[in-house]
Amino acid sequence: MASPAKKPKFNSKAKNYFIKQNQQSKKSYLKAGDQGYLVTFNYKANESVREVYRLLNEYYKEYYGSKQEVEVKIVDPDDDDIEDQLSKAIDDTKQESAKKAMLFQSVDTGANGVVFIKSHIDEFYELGERIIRDLFTTQQKKTKFTNRMMPILRTCRAKMDDIINTSGELFDQHFLKEPSTFAINFNKRLNNDIQRDDVIKELAALVSQKNMLNKVNLKEPKKTILVEVIKGLCCITVVTDYILLKKYNLNELTSKPDSVKVEQAEKEPEENVQDPEDEIKEEN
DSSP, rough: OOOOOOOOOOOHHHHHHHHHHHHHHHHBBOOOTTOOEEEESSSOOOHHHHHHOOOOOOOHHHHHHGGOOOOOOOOOOOOOOOHHHHHHHHHHHHHHHHHHHHHEEEEEEESSEEEEEEOTTTTHHHHHHHHHHHHHOOOOOSSSSSSEEEEEEEEEEEEEEHHHHHHHHHHHHTTSSSOEEEEEEEESSOSSSSHHHHHHHHHHHHHHHTTTTEESSSOOOOOEEEEEETTEEEEEEESTTTTTTTTBHHHHHTTTTSOGGGGGGSOOOOOOOGGGGOOOOOOO
16 A cells, blocks of 8 residues: 655745745735825834824824714615615725724835835824924824834825826925925935936926925925835825924934924024025935
């Protein structure tokens, strides 16, 4: 009688490889159209994500917890195929409920030291600003592993045309009606195609086109345009009082008492106009 075939043995390295591959396949990645928070850290990514989750959930519950609702699709009663409509409406509602139940979701950026926390709430930008300003005011330290947390309004492909088109829509909200002083901060990771100087020049010109009274101010800009290129994607946002609020660095916000009162953030800074092409050094 033939002996039963032996099962192939897998060494620990092979086993770990397959486990890692399976984990990679389940990951969610940053993609164009995502909104949320770009988070940077020096080490211990999981700990950083956990403390940002705690921070976001704490403030969301305090300010917006009672506002969460699920929109229900309206069914047309005159349609003959009403059963299919009802079935689809229920499915859509369930999907929307599940989506909104996950208020914040960590997604991989593909770069070391930076993660993206995708948000499904309408108030995500306002929530981010509330957190930054509250930490600035109270000087209460609530994070240990996280460096910066920036609310990102737009994510697009890291192509010049996409960046200009995406920024044009965003700048309508921030630079069209009321003139402001502004600066541009540019960072890139794992990308050699897009050029810093080209992006800054084009975006500075675009801001001026929106309103000729918008002026560059490197020392105390009222609004700062943040451009974060990560591999093939570009995260863009516009924040207020970026310099005053320690460049949204959570450690520096709470490192020591600041003699400057938060009320001063509402005052217009003295203008210091410079040429747009000389604008902003790349952050490390």
